[in-house]
Amino acid sequence: MCAYCLAYTQVNKEHWGLQKLSLLSAKFKVMALVKEDCCEESHKYMGFALHQAKLALEALEVPVGCVILEEGNIIASGRNRTNETRNATRHAEMEAIDELIGQWRKDGLSPSQVAEKFSKCVLYVTCEPCIMCASALSFLGIKEVYYGCGNDKFGGCGSILPLHIGSSQTEEGQGGKGYKCSGGIMAEEAVSLFKCFYEQGNPNAPKPHRPVVQREMA
Amino acid sequence: MDSGAWEIIHIPNKPAFSPEHQPTLKVYASVIKPKFANTIVRQLCKIAPLEDLRHVKRVRRKILPDNGEPQLTVILCLAPEHNDHSKEMPPDVQKLVGPYELSPFITEVCKYAAVSKEEWEEQCKIWPTSFHPPTYNIDGIGGFSEEDTHSICKFMSVAINLAVSSHKPLVNAAVIVDPSVKRIIATETDQVYPSFPCDMTTSETIPFNGTGESNHCQSIDRVINGSSEIYLNGVLEKLNGSSSAVACLNPWQWSLQPHDADKCSQWHPLRHASIVAIESSAARDRHLFPNSSEGFSLDHSQPSDADSPAKKQKTSSNSPDVQNDSSREAALRDASIEKPYLCTGYDIFLLWEPCTMCAMALVHQRIKRIFYAFPNPTAGGLGSVHRLQGEKSLNHHYAVFRVLLPGHAHNALEEIKGLKHVTAES
Numbered sequence: 289m290c291a292y293c294l295a296y297t298q299v300n301k302e303h304w305g306l307q308k309l310s311l312l313s314a315k316f317k318v319m320a321l322v323k324e325d326c327c328e329e330s331h332k333y334m335g336f337a338l339h340q341a342k343l344a345l346e347a348l349e350v351p352v353g354c355v356i357l358e359e360g361n362i363i364a365s366g367r368n369r370t371n372e373t374r375n376a377t378r379h380a381e382m383e384a385i386d387e388l389i390g391q392w393r394k395d396g397l398s399p400s401q402v403a404e405k406f407s408k409c410v411l412y413v414t415c416e417p418c419i420m421c422a423s424a425l426s427f428l429g430i431k432e433v434y435y436g437c438g439n440d441k442f443g444g445c446g447s448i449l450p451l452h453i454g455s456s457q458t459e460e461g462q463g464g465k466g467y468k469c470s471g472g473i474m475a476e477e478a479v480s481l482f483k484c485f486y487e488q489g490n491p492n493a494p495k496p497h498r499p500v501v502q503r504e505m506a
Numbered sequence: 507m508d509s510g511a512w513e514i515i516h517i518p519n520k521p522a523f524s525p526e527h528q529p530t531l532k533v534y535a536s537v538i539k540p541k542f543a544n545t546i547v548r549q550l551c552k553i554a555p556l557e558d559l560r561h562v563k564r565v566r567r568k569i570l571p572d573n574g575e576p577q578l579t580v581i582l583c584l585a586p587e588h589n590d591h592s593k594e595m596p597p598d599v600q601k602l603v604g605p606y607e608l609s610p611f612i613t614e615v616c617k618y619a620a621v622s623k624e625e626w627e628e629q630c631k632i633w634p635t636s637f638h639p640p641t642y643n644i645d646g647i648g649g650f651s652e653e654d655t656h657s658i659c660k661f662m663s664v665a666i667n668l669a670v671s672s673h674k675p676l677v678n679a680a681v682i683v684d685p686s687v688k689r690i691i692a693t694e695t696d697q698v699y700p701s702f703p704c705d706m707t708t709s710e711t712i713p714f715n716g717t718g719e720s721n722h723c724q725s726i727d728r729v730i731n732g733s734s735e736i737y738l739n740g741v742l743e744k745l746n747g748s749s750s751a752v753a754c755l756n757p758w759q760w761s762l763q764p765h766d767a768d769k770c771s772q773w774h775p776l777r778h779a780s781i782v783a784i785e786s787s788a789a790r791d792r793h794l795f796p797n798s799s800e801g802f803s804l805d806h807s808q809p810s811d812a813d814s815p816a817k818k819q820k821t822s823s824n825s826p827d828v829q830n831d832s833s834r835e836a837a838l839r840d841a842s843i844e845k846p847y848l849c850t851g852y853d854i855f856l857l858w859e860p861c862t863m864c865a866m867a868l869v870h871q872r873i874k875r876i877f878y879a880f881p882n883p884t885a886g887g888l889g890s891v892h893r894l895q896g897e898k899s900l901n902h903h904y905a906v907f908r909v910l911l912p913g914h915a916h917n918a919l920e921e922i923k924g925l926k927h928v929t930a931e932s
Binding site: 370373374375376377382385386389393399400402403418419420423424426427428429440441442444448449451464465 | 757758760761762763773774775776781784785788791792848861862863864865866867869870871872885887892894897899900901
C-alpha cells in the first residue's frame with residue numbers, strides 16, 4: 289500500500305466530511321482502498337476513466353467512465369450515454385465494449401479471435417459494474433476489472449451479486465468465466481462526480497425530486 | 507391440467523416454497539402476564555424492533571385448553587440461528603427478564619410474509635402472522651381477465667413465430683408491447699450469431715416509418731385472426747430442436763461459432779434479443795419524440811430555461827418543425843401516444859427466461875411486466891439462477907410471469923412445479 293493512497297483518502301474524508309457524502313453513501317459507497325503495489329499505474333489508468341466520467345457529467349449524464357487496456361495500452365474508452373440515447377443500458381462499459389467489437393469485426397477477426405483478445409483485456413471503470421455489465425464482462429471473458437467506488441444498489445461485482453466469480457455450473461462447459469476484480473481505486477473522486485451530478489439534478493428523470501439547476505460552466 | 511390450454515403463472519419475488527415448508531427464523535419468546543403486556547410490548551418495540559419481520563405478530567394469544575384462560579406470549583428478539591450459546595439476548599432485553607418475570611425460550615417464526623391464504627394458514631400454525639392479499643399496482647399478479655389472457659397469448663405467439671420462422675437455428679425473440687393500447691413497440695431476435703440474412707430489415711437500424719408500423723399491426727392481426735392452436739402446432743415441434751444458439755441459454759458459448767468472414771459481419775456476443783429490443787424501442791422513442799432531451803444533453807452551453815422538465819417536454823413535442831414523417835405526425839396527433847420514459851408501463855414477451863445481463867437491462871429500462879415461455883437453468887435471471895425481481899436494493903421491480911404453451915407437456919423442456927397459478931383456467 290503506497291503512502292500516497294492513504295494520505296489522499298484521509299485528506300479527502302476530512303474535506304468532504306461524512307455528512308456531505310450522506311446523500312451518496314446509500315447509493316455509492318466508498319470502498320476501502322486496494323492493496324496495490326502498482327498504485328501509481330492504477331491511478332494513471334483510473335485517471336483516464338475519470339476523465340471519461342467528467343465528459344459524461346458535462347453532457348448531463350450520470351458520470352461514469354471507463355477505459356479498456358490491452359498490454360498496458362488504452363484501446364477503448366466509454367462513458368455513460370443513457371440520457372442521450374434514451375437507452376438505460378448504454379453504460380460506459382457497454383460503450384467501450386461495442387467500440388472494440390466493432391473495430392475487431394471490421395478487422396475481420398473471428399469470434400474465437402475476439403474471445404482471445406478479451407481474455408487479455410483489463411477494464412478500469414469509475415464505479416463498480418452493475419449486474420448487467422458484470423454479467424456481460426463474464427460472457428466476454430475479460431481478464432481483470434478495476435473499479436472506483438462500490439455500488440450498493442446495483443453492483444454486480446460483489447455488492448449485490450458476485451457475478452465476477454463466475455458460475456459453478458461447469459458441466460458441458462457451460463460454466464461462466466470469472467475475472468479478477470478490485471475496487472476502491474480513486475473512489476473519492478468517483479463519488480464526488482456523482483455528488484456534482486445529483487446536486488445539479490437529472491433533467492431526464494420523470495419527476496425530479498430536486499429541481500434542475502443551471503450548471504456552472506467551469 | 508388441460509395440455510391444450512394456455513396458462514400464465516406468476517414467478518414471485520422469492521423462491522416458491524410449499525406452504526408446509528416455509529423458511530423460518532429463530533426468536534426468543536416468553537409467556538407474559540397480561541397486566542404487563544402493554545408496557546413490555548412498548549419497550550420491546552423500542553429496544554428490539556423486528557424490522558424485517560413486519561408480517562409476524564409480536565404477541566400470540568392462546569386459550570389454554572385446561573382452564574380456558576387466555577395466555578399471552580411475546581417475541582422478545584431474534585435468536586442466533588445456530589446453537590451458539592455465546593450469543594445471549596441483548597442486554598436491554600435481558601434487563602426486562604427480572605422485573606416482568608419472563609422465562610425466555612427459543613421458538614420459530616416464518617421468515618417471509620405469506621403470499622397466499624394457504625401459506626398464511628400454515629404460518630399461523632407456527633406463530634401468528636398477518637396476511638395482506640397482494641395489492642400491487644401491477645396488473646396480473648392477482649389474476650388476468652379473459653381479455654388480458656387472450657392478448658398475452660397473442661403477443662407470446664408473435665414472439666414464438668419470430669423465434670422459429672426468421673432464423674435457422676432456434677434463437678430467443680423479444681416483443682416489447684405497450685399494453686395500454688396493445689401496440690407493439692419493438693420485435694427483435696438474438697443477433698449473437700450471423701445466421702440471418704444481412705438484408706433483414708430488423709438488423710441494427712429499424713425504419714420507423716408508417717409502413718413499418720403497419721407491418722407490425724398486420725402481423726398481430728394475422729395471429730389474432732387465425733386459430734392460435736393450429737398456428738402453434740407446427741411451431742411447437744420446431745421448439746424441440748436444438749436450443750444451443752439461444753443467446754441467453756448459452757451466453758458464454760458465442761466464441762465457439764464458426765466464422766465466415768465473407769458472410770454477414772453483424773455478430774455480437776452481447777446482442778441478446780432483449781438488449782436489441784431495448785435499443786429498438788429507444789430508437790423509436792428518439793424518432794417519435796426527437797426534441798425532448800437530446801438538445802438538452804448535447805448542447806449544454808445553452809442556458810436551460812426556468813421551465814420544468816415536464817413543461818419543456820410538452821412544448822417540444824408540439825413543436826411545428828417536426829415534419830416529413832407520417833408516423834411522427836401521427837404520433838403528435840394521436841393523443842394515445844405519450845412520450846414514454848424508457849419502457850415504463852411496457853411489457854416484454856420472450857421465448858426464454860432472460861439471462862442475468864438481460865434481466866438487469868430490463869430493470870434499467872423500467873419494463874413493467876416480463877412474460878417468458880421457458881425457464882433458463884444455465885443463466886436465468888428471473889428465478890432459475892438469480893431472481894432480480896426479488897432484489898430489494900434495485901430501484902425498479904417488474905412482475906414476472908411464465909406462459910405455459912398449449913401442449914407444453916409434450917415438449918421436453920423443464921417444468922416448474924409448485925408455483926402459484928394465478929390464471930384461473932375457467
